[in-house]
Amino acid sequence: MLRKILRVLAGDASQRPDTEPDSFSNPPIYRWRCECGAKSRGSDIKADTEYNAQRHQWGHGLSHPMPEVYAAE
DSSP states (O other), rough: OOOHHHHHHHHHHHHHOOSSOOSSSOOOOOOETTTTTOOOOOBOOOOOOHHHHHHHHHHOTTOOOEEEEEEOO
């Protein structure tokens, strides 16, 4: 029974499409910068960077511009 399961699993692995990546790639890293000269202190994923940029804006009032979020290389 165990050998049959192993054969099925081995067969499934050989039938995978070649389009799947061999390993996981690193997600893009994002930063933010503002017209007032402030910038992010570190890199993060996009959702967290957008939230941190909003927090910067909220701390300075509604008339403050929204910081730009960009991908860092």
